[in-house]
Amino acid sequence: LNSIEKRAIIAIDLDYFYAQCEEVRNHCLKVRPVVVCVYSGRTQDSGAVSTCNYIARKLGVKSGMPIAFAKRILKGNDQAVFLPLDMEYYQSISEKIMEIARTSSEKFEQSSIDEAFLDVSSRFDPKLEGASSVARSVKQEILLAESLTCSVGVAENKLLAKMAVDSKKPDGFTVIIPSEEKSFLYPLPVGKLFGVGPKTEAKLKSIQVETLGDLALTDQKRLEEIFGKNLGRILREWANGIDNSPVEEKPTEQLSRIVTLKRDATSFDFCEVLEPLSADLENKLRTSKISGKTVGIIAITAQLKIKSRARTLSVPTQSGSQILAIAAELFSSFFEESAEDGQELRIRRAGIKVSELIPETTTTPQTLEQFF
DNA sequence: AATACCGGCGAGT
DNA sequence: TCATACTCGCCGGTATT
Numbered sequence A: 001l002n003s004i005e006k007r008a009i010i011a012i013d014l015d016y017f018y019a020q021c022e023e024v025r026n027h028c029l030k031v032r033p034v035v036v037c038v039y040s041g042r043t044q045d046s047g048a049v050s051t052c053n054y055i056a057r058k059l060g061v062k063s064g065m066p067i068a069f070a071k072r073i074l075k076g077n078d079q080a081v082f083l084p085l086d087m088e089y090y091q092s093i094s095e096k097i098m099e100i101a102r103t104s105s106e107k108f109e110q111s112s113i114d115e116a117f118l119d120v121s122s123r124f125d126p127k128l129e130g131a132s133s134v135a136r137s138v139k140q141e142i143l144l145a146e147s148l149t150c151s152v153g154v155a156e157n158k159l160l161a162k163m164a165v166d167s168k169k170p171d172g173f174t175v176i177i178p179s180e181e182k183s184f185l186y187p188l189p190v191g192k193l194f195g196v197g198p199k200t201e202a203k204l205k206s207i208q209v210e211t212l213g214d215l216a217l218t219d220q221k222r223l224e225e226i227f228g229k230n231l232g233r234i235l236r237e238w239a240n241g242i243d244n245s246p247v248e249e250k251p252t253e254q255l256s257r258i259v260t261l262k263r264d265a266t267s268f269d270f271c272e273v274l275e276p277l278s279a280d281l282e283n284k285l286r287t288s289k290i291s292g293k294t295v296g297i298i299a300i301t302a303q304l305k306i307k308s309r310a311r312t313l314s315v316p317t318q319s320g321s322q323i324l325a326i327a328a329e330l331f332s333s334f335f336e337e338s339a340e341d342g343q344e345l346r347i348r349r350a351g352i353k354v355s356e357l358i359p360e361t362t363t364t365p366q367t368l369e370q371f372f
Numbered sequence B: 001a002a003t004a005c006c007g008g009c010g011a012g013t
Numbered sequence C: 001t002c003a004t005a006c007t008c009g010c011c012g013g014t015a016t017t
Helices: A017-025 A027-031 A054-058 A067-073 A087-102 A127-146 A158-167 A178-185 A198-206 A212-217 A220-227 A229-239 A270-287 A320-340
Strands: A009-014 A034-039 A047-052 A081-084 A107-112 A115-119 A150-155 A173-175 A254-265 A290-301 A306-317 A347-359
Touching: A009 A087, A009 A127, A009 A158, A017 A027, A017 A034, A017 A047, A017 A087, A034 A054, A034 A067, A047 A067, A067 A081, A087 A107, A087 A115, A087 A127, A115 A127, A127 A150, A127 A173, A150 A158, A158 A173, A158 A178, A178 A212, A198 A220, A212 A229, A220 A229, A254 A270, A254 A290, A270 A290, A270 A320, A270 A347, A290 A320, A306 A320, A306 A347, A320 A347
Parallel strands: A034 A081, A150 A173
Antiparallel strands: A009 A115, A009 A150, A034 A047, A107 A115, A254 A347, A290 A306, A290 A347
């Protein structure tokens, strides 16, 4: 039993990140509802709420909500501020903070623009106590350097650290010690488990599984029948607080760019719409020194259904013009294909995805051998 | 029978 | 009421070897 060393994992989550970044550059916003929006450009207020500060949340604004909803909720509130997304600014702050986190631990994993895991197991004896003091100082360092608050969770694996950090926000500090793992998890409704969204929650409720305690005791075979072998196993393990996944940086597996069309279309000017996307992808591929072996398109229909088509190349590419040409072909045949089915395809949003990313393959071969 | 590829779905920030 | 832009992972079906 002692041969398996326990770990000490810290989860860091920057509070209402984009909206807090906006507060940092304009302190007056701190006392007002702040809503950060992705404007789609169709109409005045078309688009969705990306995130908002806690003042806006308290009034009922939520991530993903249409901007027009949020405006209705805050109508008459002359303090409310609606701001467009400024990803470059948020990215630059994220990079500085992630550098602080990275250098605070030998093992580091950034899991999104505003979240990271640290594994500090090797450094301390009472591991969770040591990890807690690292978590405290990282929190402090982030506050001093960037004037941003974050929440932290400390536990013996990533799942528990993530559940811990989610349990108290903003500015939270939550440690789950081994003896408290089950009493922390079991009372929670299944929908609170990371990875359980509305669909999975509904399925679980339909078999009378309401809490993580229920889930933890549900027959494994039954879960595998309903959710498949993998998800069935993971649901049960996670409900029991079991997670052996390592803290490690994972290379990017796919890149995509997508835009909302000015209006739903049964066809559109592929070059005009897709060229900026492919150019952006080329830029990203080149600066990341990677190439993509699969090029695909993403279409969101007028009914908000997500459709995709893809083609795997014999040689990975970085070329924007090649990506554009393939994407245009895929869209073209996709429209034809649905015309044959008698279905008129109405597209709302159009995108390009590059996947099967492989370290650097230059488009112009240097040598004959490379060419053949 | 194993692997590759594709398209759909679900979930997260 | 209106519904972004990304990323990741799994599943089942079909094609390829």
